[in-house]
Amino acid sequence: MTVEELFIGCRKGKALHQKTLVERYSSMLFSVAKRYTGNEYDAQDIVQDALVKILKGLKNNYKERGKPEQWMRTITINTALNAMDRSWVSRETDFENMPDVPGDYPDAIAELGAEELMELVASLPDGYRQIFNLAVIENFSHAEIAERLDIVESTSRSQLLRARKILQMKVREQEKIRI
Amino acid sequence: MNTREFDKHFREKLGEYNSPVDTDAIWAGVQSRMDSDRSRAGFYWWFGSLLMLFILIGSAWYAVTDAGNSNALKTYTPRYSEVSLPLSELNSREENSAEEIGDNQNTHSNFGHQEEFPTNKARGDGEVGKAHQGNSSFDEETVSDSRNSEDVQLAGSSSELFTRNEITSKEYGAGNFKDSQAAQGGFDDGVAVIDEIPISGDLMTPIPASQFDWESRAVDLLENPENDLYPSDNSNRPEISLLVDGGAGFVGRQIESADPGWNAFTRQRLRTETPLEFANAQFRVSLELQNNWYFTAGASFTRINERFELDRITHEEELVTYVSDIHIGESGDSTLIYSTGLVSTEHHEQVNHINRYTFIDIPVTAGYNYDLGRWSLALEAGVLFNVRLRSTGSMLDSEGVVVRIENTNMFHSRLGLSYTGSVRIGYQSGTRTMLYIQPGVRYMPGSLTERGIQKQTYALYGINAGISYRLR
Numbered sequence: 049m050t051v052e053e054l055f056i057g058c059r060k061g062k063a064l065h066q067k068t069l070v071e072r073y074s075s076m077l078f079s080v081a082k083r084y085t086g087n088e089y090d091a092q093d094i095v096q097d098a099l100v101k102i103l104k105g106l107k108n109n110y111k112e113r114g115k116p117e118q119w120m121r122t123i124t125i126n127t128a129l130n131a132m133d134r135s136w137v138s139r140e141t142d143f144e145n146m147p148d149v150p151g152d153y154p155d156a157i158a159e160l161g162a163e164e165l166m167e168l169v170a171s172l173p174d175g176y177r178q179i180f181n182l183a184v185i186e187n188f189s190h191a192e193i194a195e196r197l198d199i200v201e202s203t204s205r206s207q208l209l210r211a212r213k214i215l216q217m218k219v220r221e222q223e224k225i226r227i
Numbered sequence: 228m229n230t231r232e233f234d235k236h237f238r239e240k241l242g243e244y245n246s247p248v249d250t251d252a253i254w255a256g257v258q259s260r261m262d263s264d265r266s267r268a269g270f271y272w273w274f275g276s277l278l279m280l281f282i283l284i285g286s287a288w289y290a291v292t293d294a295g296n297s298n299a300l301k302t303y304t305p306r307y308s309e310v311s312l313p314l315s316e317l318n319s320r321e322e323n324s325a326e327e328i329g330d331n332q333n334t335h336s337n338f339g340h341q342e343e344f345p346t347n348k349a350r351g352d353g354e355v356g357k358a359h360q361g362n363s364s365f366d367e368e369t370v371s372d373s374r375n376s377e378d379v380q381l382a383g384s385s386s387e388l389f390t391r392n393e394i395t396s397k398e399y400g401a402g403n404f405k406d407s408q409a410a411q412g413g414f415d416d417g418v419a420v421i422d423e424i425p426i427s428g429d430l431m432t433p434i435p436a437s438q439f440d441w442e443s444r445a446v447d448l449l450e451n452p453e454n455d456l457y458p459s460d461n462s463n464r465p466e467i468s469l470l471v472d473g474g475a476g477f478v479g480r481q482i483e484s485a486d487p488g489w490n491a492f493t494r495q496r497l498r499t500e501t502p503l504e505f506a507n508a509q510f511r512v513s514l515e516l517q518n519n520w521y522f523t524a525g526a527s528f529t530r531i532n533e534r535f536e537l538d539r540i541t542h543e544e545e546l547v548t549y550v551s552d553i554h555i556g557e558s559g560d561s562t563l564i565y566s567t568g569l570v571s572t573e574h575h576e577q578v579n580h581i582n583r584y585t586f587i588d589i590p591v592t593a594g595y596n597y598d599l600g601r602w603s604l605a606l607e608a609g610v611l612f613n614v615r616l617r618s619t620g621s622m623l624d625s626e627g628v629v630v631r632i633e634n635t636n637m638f639h640s641r642l643g644l645s646y647t648g649s650v651r652i653g654y655q656s657g658t659r660t661m662l663y664i665q666p667g668v669r670y671m672p673g674s675l676t677e678r679g680i681q682k683q684t685y686a687l688y689g690i691n692a693g694i695s696y697r698l699r
Contacts, residue, residue, distance in 0.1 A: 059636075067254055074253040075245040082246055092248070096256035101486070101679050103261065107636070126488040153233040162244040165237055184234045185241055196487055212230065 051116045058106040066103055074099065076117070077124045079166070083181050084128035086170040094131055098124040125186065129196065132174060153216055156223040168218055176211035183208050275644055279591065279610055286593050287514075287522060468513040468697045470523065472665065476689015478502040478531055483682050492625040493681055499623055500582065503532040505687050509590060513695065519596045527611060529586040529669075531685065535621045537578040537629065545570045578629060582620025584675065586642065588613050594651065603661070605651040611669070613642035618675065637680065643673035653695070661695040 049057075049068060057065025074095055081098070082091035101123050160168075169177060178197065182188045183204070188196070190204040197204070480502040484493045511525030552564035592609025618638040624630045632638060649667025656662050669687040676683045 066257075070254045070257055071250045074250050075248050076243075078248040078253070079241070079244050079246040083241060088246075092253065092256070095248075095253055096260060099253070099257045100260045100264070103257070104677065104679050107677075122488050123486070126486045130486070153228040153230065155228050157228065157233060157236050160236075160240075162240040163246075165240050166244065166246070169237070169241065180237075184237050187238070195490075212233065216233075 055106055055116060058103055061107060069103070070099055073117075073120055077120060080121055080124045081128050082166065083169055083185065084125065084132065084178060086172070086174070086177055090131075091128075094128045095124065097131070098127040101127065125182075129178065132178070153212075154219045154223055157219050160219070160222070164222075168215055171218065172211055172214060176207050176214065179204055179207045180211040180215075272643065275610075276612075283522065283591065283593065286520065287516075465517070466513075466515040466697055468515065468661075468695045470511040470513055470525070470693055470695045471509075472663070472691040472693020473506070473508040474665070474689050474691030475504060475506045476687055478505050478533075479686040479688065480533075481682070481684050485678050485680065485682055489625070489680050495623050495627065496681070499535055499537050501534045501536065502685075503534055503581075505529060505531045505689060507687075507689070507691070509691075511590065511592075515596065519598065520593065521596055521605070522591075522593050523607075523609070524589065524591045527586075527588040527590045529588065529687070531584040531586075531687070533582040533584070533620070535578070535580040535582050537623070539576040539578055539629075540573060543572045543574060545572070578621070580621040582618070582622070582632060585615075585617040585619075586613055587615040588645065590647065592647065596651075596653075601655040603651075603653040603655070605653065606649075607651055607665075607667075608646075608648045611645040611647060613645065613673075616640055616642045616675065637676050639673075639675060639677070642671060642675065645669055645671045645673070649691075659697040661697075662693075663695060664690060664692045666690040 049065075054065050054069045054072070058069055077095045077098060078091055081094040082088060085091045085094060098120070102120055105123070157165075169180065172180060179193060182193045182196070183190070190201045190208075193199075193204045194201045482493055482496055484490050507527060507529040509525060509527035511523040511527075513521050513523045515521035546567055547570050548565055548567050550563050551566035554562040554564065556562070588611035590609060590611045592607050594605045594607030596603055596605040616639060618632050620632045621629055622632050622635070624635065647667060647669045649665050651663050651665045653661045653663040667689070671685045671687075674682040674684055
C-alpha cells in the first residue's frame with residue numbers, strides 16, 4: 049500500500065489504514081521526536097500527539113500540503129517544539145564559561161554510528177539541541193529558526209556554535225576513551 | 228574536518244535514522260487520545276446543551292413562580308377604571324336602600340373588609356352596609372367582620388367610611404377582591420392584615436360598576452364571576468408573540484495558527500482575505516411572563532461575506548531574435564549579425580472573489596423587558612445552536628495555489644454554540660404589534676476550520692429591525 053493510498057484510507061477514517069500508517073511511520077517520527085526531546089519517554093508522548101494531529105489533518109485537508117513524509121516530520125517537529133520547555137531561551141545564553149576547544153573537528157565523528165550520534169545530540173542542553181536539529185538536520189536558516197522559536201537570529205547562531213563545540217568536546221572525549 | 232563535513236555526518240546519519248520503537252504501544256496511545264478527544268467534544272456539547280436547558284427551565288420556573296407570588300400577595304392592580312367613581316357621586320348614592328342590594332349581596336358575602344369590598348356600586352347600597360355593619364369605625368388597617376350582622380341599616384355607616392378623606396379612588400378601585408387571598412388582604416397598599424380577617428362561608432361575588440344596574444339595584448350574579456368579570460385574570464398567563472426581524476453589521480474575524488508550522492499559511496490567508504459584512508434574518512416565538520421576563524426560540528439565517536483578493540503575478544518568457552550587429556564591408560555590402568535573447572514580461576492578474584459563510588441556527592434567548600408606556604427597552608442574551616454551516620469561495624492553500632474553499636475539506640459543516648447579547652428598543656404601534664430595533668453582538672468561539680491547522684473565529688456586531696405580533 050502506497051503512502052497516498054494510506055492517506056486516502058485515513059481521510060475516510062478507516063482504522064486499518066490508520067493503524068498501518070502508525071506502524072509504518074512511528075519509527076521514523078520517533079527518531080525525529082527523540083532528537084528534539086533527548087529522551088525516549090517524552091519522544092513517545094510527542095509521537096502519539098503528532099500522529100493524532102496527522103490523522104485528524106488527513107481527515108481535513110492533506111492534499112494541499114506537499115510531500116507526505118516531510119509533512120509528517122514537520123508536524124512532529126512542531127509538536128515537539130511546542131511541547132518542550134522554552135525557558136532555555138533565557139537560561140542558556142551565557143556562553144562565557146564555555147571552555148575553549150581546538151578549532152578542528154575530530155575525524156572520529158566519521159566512525160560513530162547513528163545511535164551514538166543520537167546519544168550525543170540527546171546530551172545537549174535543550175536549547176542547543178533544538179537549534180542544532182533545526183539548523184543541521186532540518187537545514188533551516190537562522191532566520192527561519194528565529195521565527196519558529198521566537199528568538200533573535202543572533203541567539204540561534206551563537207547557540208548553534210556552542211552546540212557544535214559541545215559535540216566536538218564529547219567526540220574528543222570518546223576518542224580518548226577509545227585510545 | 229571542517230564544520231560542513233562535521234554537520235554532514237550528523238545530517239546523513241540522523242536524517243533518515245529510524246529508532247526502534249514499540250509500534251503497538253504507539254498505536255494504543257494514538258487510539259486512546261483520539262477516543263478521548265471525541266468523547267471530550269461530545270461531553271462539551273452535551274454539557275453545554277444541558278446547562279442551557281437547566282438555565283432556561285430554571286429561569287422560566289423562577290419567573291413563573293415569582294409572577295404567581297407577586298400577583299397573589301403583593302400587587303393587585305385595579306383593572307376597572309369605572310369602579311373608581313368620584314367620591315361625590317358615590318356619596319350621593321349612599322342613602323340608597325341597603326336592603327335592596329345589601330340583602331342580595333349579602334347572600335354571597337360573609338366578609339367585611341371594606342377595602343376589599345366591591346366599592347362604588349356597593350357603597351351606600353347595602354353591600355357595604357352589610358359588609359361593614361358592626362364596624363362603623365373604619366380604619367384602614369382594621370379588618371372588619373360582617374358575618375353575623377343583620378342590621379342593614381348600618382349600611383349608612385359605610386357612607387362615613389367612604390367619605391373619609393383618606394380613602395382614595397385607588398383604594399376603591401382596588402377593593403374588588405378576586406379570590407380568597409385578595410379578600411384576606413392582598414391589597415396593593417398593604418393595609419389589610421391577614422391575621423385579622425376572619426373569613427367564613429362564600430365570598431361575595433365581585434362586581435364592577437359597569438355590571439351593576441343602578442336603577443333596579445339588581446345584581447346580575449354571574450355563574451362564573453371570576454372569569455366573566457375578570458378576564459384579565461389571564462394576565463398571569465404568559466403572552467405569546469411572533470417576532471420577525473432582519474439586520475446587518477460588520478464582522479470581526481480572527482485567524483490564528485494552532486501550530487507554528489501553519490504560520491505562513493495563516494499569514495497568506497490574512498493577506499488575501501478581507502471580512503466585509505454580515506446579514507441575517509430570523510423568526511422567533513416569544514413567551515413573555517407577567518414579571519417582564521421573556522424567552523424566545525426560533526430559527527435564524529446568517530451570512531458572512533468576505534473578499535478574496537489576489538494580485539497574481541505571472542512571468543511570460545519569450546525567445547526573440549534580434550539584430551545585434553551590422554558589419555559593412557569594403558565593397559559596401561552589409562552583414563547582419565543575429566542574436567537571440569530571452570524577453571520576460573510580467574503580467575498582473577487581479578483575482579477578486581466573494582467568499583460566503585452561511586449559518587443556519589436555532590436561537591434560544593432570555594430577556595427582561597422594561598415597559599415605558601408605548602416604548603419598551605429589553606436586555607436579551609442567549610445562545611445559538613448551529614445546525615448547518617456552509618463555506619464557499621476561494622482561498623490560497625498552503626502552497627499558495629488558489630483553491631475552492633468547498634473542495635478543501637478544511638471547514639466544518641457545523642459550528643457548535645454561539646453566544647449573543649443585545650438590547651431591544653420597542654415601540655407599541657398597535658394593540659398587538661410592536662416595531663423594534665435590536666443592536667447586538669454575536670460571538671462565535673467555535674472555529675470554522677479544523678483547529679489543528681487554523682482557528683478561524685468571528686464576532687458579529689450589528690443591528691436588527693423587526694416586528695412583533697402578540698397572539699395572546
